[in-house]
Amino acid sequence: xxxxxxxxxxxxxxxxxxxxSGVWQVYAWDVAADIRRRVSDHPVGVLExxxxxxxxxxxxxxxxxxxxxxxxxxxxxxxxxxxxxxxxVPVGWNEGLTQADRLIVAGVSTxxxxxxxxxxxxxxxxxxxxxxxxxxxxxxxxDDGADLAGLSSDGTLxxxxxxxxxxxxxxxxxxxxxxxxxLVGERGDGTSAVVATAWSPIxxxxxxxxxxxxxxxERTGIWDLATGDWHDLEVDxxxxxxxxDWYPDARSVLLAHRLDGxxxxxxxxxxxxxxxxxxxxxxxxxxxxxxxxxxxxGPGSWTMLGRSRSRSDRPxxxxxxxxxxxxxxxxxxxxxxxxxxxxARGHTRS
Numbered sequence: 454x455x456x457x458x459x460x461x462x463x464x465x466x467x468x469x470x471x472x473x474s475g476v477w478q479v480y481a482w483d484v485a486a487d488i489r490r491r492v493s494d495h496p497v498g499v500l501e502x503x504x505x506x507x508x509x510x511x512x513x514x515x516x517x518x519x520x521x522x523x524x525x526x527x528x529x530x531x532x533x534x535x536x537x538x539x540x541x542v543p544v545g546w547n548e549g550l551t552q553a554d555r556l557i558v559a560g561v562s563t564x565x566x567x568x569x570x571x572x573x574x575x576x577x578x579x580x581x582x583x584x585x586x587x588x589x590x591x592x593x594x595x596d597d598g599a600d601l602a603g604l605s606s607d608g609t610l611x612x613x614x615x616x617x618x619x620x621x622x623x624x625x626x627x628x629x630x631x632x633x634x635x636l637v638g639e640r641g642d643g644t645s646a647v648v649a650t651a652w653s654p655i656x657x658x659x660x661x662x663x664x665x666x667x668x669x670x671e672r673t674g675i676w677d678l679a680t681g682d683w684h685d686l687e688v689d690x691x692x693x694x695x696x697x698d699w700y701p702d703a704r705s706v707l708l709a710h711r712l713d714g715x716x717x718x719x720x721x722x723x724x725x726x727x728x729x730x731x732x733x734x735x736x737x738x739x740x741x742x743x744x745x746x747x748x749x750x751g752p753g754s755w756t757m758l759g760r761s762r763s764r765s766d767r768p769x770x771x772x773x774x775x776x777x778x779x780x781x782x783x784x785x786x787x788x789x790x791x792x793x794x795x796x797a798r799g800h801t802r803s
Contacts, residue, residue, distance in 0.1 A: 455500075457482060458600060461552070463508025466530060468492070470500050479513040481530055492528055493535075503600065504530065506552040512538055514547050522546055525559065541579040542571050549591025551603025551611065558582075558604060558611050558631050560590045570613060572631050582634030588616040592626065592649035601698060602649040607656035610637060610678055612649040619643025626663065628678055638678055640665075650696050653703040662696035662706055671695050673708065675723060687726050688719075707731055 457467035465485040470477055479493045479502030492511045493499035502513035510530055516523035522545055525538040539559055548560025548568060555575035562568045570583040570591070583589065592612035593602030604611050611631040614624040618641065625641030626649055641647035645666040653660045659678040664671050671693035674685045688694055692712030699706050700720065708719045708728075720731040 458503040460504035460508030461506045461600075462554075463504070466504050466508035468502045468504050468511050468513075470502060472498075479511065481511050483530075490532060501547065503550075503552075506554060512550070517544075522564075525550060539571065539573055539579050547594075548589065549594030549599045549603065551591050551593070551599045553604045553606075553608025556604070556608045556631065558591060560594070560613075562588075570611075570634075572634075574632070582631065583613065583629065585615065585617065588621050588624075590614050595648075598650060601651040602661075604631065605652045605659060605661075605678075606654055610652075610659060612652075612661060614648065616643070622646065624648060628661070638676070638681070640676065640683075645669075651698045651706075654699050654701055655703045658703055660703070662699065664695045671711075673706075675706075686721055686723070688721055688728055690719075690728070 454471040454473070455469050457469040460466040465483060467482040467484055468479060469482060470479050472478075474491070476496065477498040477500050478491055478495070479499045481490045481492050481504075482488070492502065493513050493515065495515055497516050497519045499513050499515055502511060504511060505527065508530060510527045512525055512527050513535075514523055515526050515535075524542070524544050525547075526535040527538040528535040539557070542559065542561055543563055545561040545563040548562050548570075550557065550559040552558075557573040558570065559573070559579075560568070560570050566586055568585050568587065568589040569581050570589065571579040572582050573579045590613065591599045591603045592614050593599040595614075602612055608631065610628050613627045613629060615627055616624055618625050620643070623641075623643050623646045625639065625643060626647045627636065628638040629636055640663070647663060647665045649661055649663055651662045652658075661676045661678060663674045663676050665674060666672070672685060673688070673694050673696045674683055676683045686694075686696075686706075686708075688708065688710075690710050690712075692710060694711075695709045697707045697709050697718070704724065705720050705722045708721045708731075710717050710719060718731045720729045721727070
């Protein structure tokens, strides 16, 4: 099974993919009631799904023939008929989808070699805001993080990755107005990758966490689109570094550090650059919020956190997996005001 995606305004509603039936399909999960329901039923299989931002529906990408071309469908969270999500968007290859309140931005590429970004405002037909013949997608789509890196928290900016200056391995980053397509900012010339990873979770805060490669190593920066200011995080760690997400108060970020094939997680204060361990133990009990879990992961290596964020004032579910002794463990915890506490089942597979 995949790690889940949570609805932004309904943290107890999640969507994940599983091959428990023998074919990958998308499932809806009511976390509070611990009720799971299979959403898709397609012989080719369905891998990509997410809740609508308000949690009322499940969105999933369905192929027709297995060549990866398809379209986005939506079904009520509790079940019902699946219908096309985006009116006027052609069948093609998925180049990402990101949501904000009453707004969807999606990318599609076609057999004719066209790449196009569409905006859909609530109840309105889709409108094209960007087109090209070189690769272009919603930011975050390559690592399942379009929910974090695509639209800003207030839906006023959208981040796009493109290969107009180079190739898909060295993408540039473009920020546009999702309603008009007007250019707001551009970084990258094709000589090295510039990749968006997460917008600040605070509406109106236009800071974007970015990973780039100035010296053939992944380094992290913060780009403030309101002022145009860019500053790199000066973190004295060897190896590659990548910002996974912001903490809820947007004063610090969660940093993944990779060295010799092992990942570790750190909490980095944006203003001061101070670094603390942020690794989760198998049964963490340390306070969250202003205090940070500092337990060691032991012999394993935490290699991923769920790339989906619920933006609300309710407790935030988080997911991670670790690898130890040849097995992978997926752990899901809920960060409450007082502690990190196990929330759902873990799954271990050899």
